Amino acid sequence: MQDLASRRRARAIWIGSCLLAIAFVVIAISLNTGSIKIGPLTVVQTLFGYGTPDDELVLFEYRLPRIIITMLAGIGLGISGAILQAISRNALADPGIIGLHAGSSFGLIVFVTLFSSMKGASALMLPLFTFSGGILATCLIVLLANDRHRGLQPIRLLLVGIAIAAGFSAITLYLSLRLDENTYAFAARWLAGSVWGRDWIHVVALLPWIVLLVPYAWMRAQALNLFSLGDEIAIGVGEAVQRKRLLLLGCAVGLSGASVAMVGGIGFIGLVAPHLARRLVGPRQQYVLPISGLVGLVILVTSDTIGRSIFEPNAIPAGVVVAAVGAPYFLYLLVKTKS
Template structure:
């Protein structure tokens, strides 16, 4: 829904001011990507919100596609103003790459994962209720619009933190959940952790393939994931009624 594009915009803003993605300043990267993701989410909510129906998921997706295109254009515009070396490094980062990360990047990402992942898992029962429809969820005591905004904020935080360290590898978010649902069903107390583990497995496998099979000219993990994920996603579309 455009969160990755907003986070990538925040990353480019960071690079524009600090001209580096390494060292102590890299601890600030998640803050900038979260700001970009939050800005994208605010624009999406503003454009998708309906006074009578509130936030409708399908409208969020459609508006998110348009907002993602807009933020991608802004990201490209700012990146063209970088010097050649910084632009090359930033572009490889944005396309999705984990090679060359250091412990400083782990420290920058760790607080976001430790805080937000448990909060997200605690929302499993709410997510289960929302899958039954807004009316049913409301009837069992779920404050639909309030919870949807909370879940959107958690998604912004997790997506932005991930983009800050690995770039925008969007197809993991499309492929891993579908595989997890086939394995454990739709109950979110099982579905969410399995999705996360599958996403981790896909990322590590893509990075290994990109660096080993295509050596010495390593291919970023994001390119490998897109190459594998796009056909699978098209397969899912053809099989979905």
């Protein structure tokens, strides 16, 4: 048994190292590409303080904040999806499908209605608005999915979440149509998953959510492992199932809401990343959670790089690139589930 655990740990470390190497390569390519071309050697010189003022402006004010935002959001969305799939025991659970993105989008529309933009110190409040919208959606989902005798039922959690997502999406669309032309254009770009225009204030707004909630989720990995065995077994070994499920659900909402606040309504990362992680390292959540985060990081940084470099000068949002890959994968999972 110890030998098997050692092999799993070694495999997880190996896979994690490979993903970090892939992430490093993608980030290096992202720093070099864009509407203004900067050579690899110039990038290195600029990062160490020996670049020209123009190169420093492009790298430090435009590209680095955007890359860091996509890295953090990719980690948040990947781990949020892994948590939701574990607590719902449903391989098709995802922050977008279950309704969390729709609630966060509602929070954003309320934010832009009050502040009209994401510039300046007001950007620090944006994750609070999207988190509040996500919490509102979660409370409705939990209220409607909860059984008086059996507690929170995972299958009802997913079905109710889909219905809540549809309702919040309709409200968000109605409110967005009441915005002025410029604010509506900004909201539309955000909802499409555009990461254009992010700067260091947005990094500061997102970083605390990832730094605090990711370690918390990893420390609760054993509870997630027990959830996969069923509530009866988890209760039998002394686990406070309903309380832990609600706490971890709140953690997933926080990671999803804060990430969505900065990169928009990007779907499918929370669905695809945990699936790939389980294929790579097995079902143990101690390994699935960090690998899901790294897979999400690679997917989102790669998607943003593709969207703004291959299709230049008409860059397309990262959310469109992710959907182009995620939608076929979702259909594949549906067919596989039926079979």
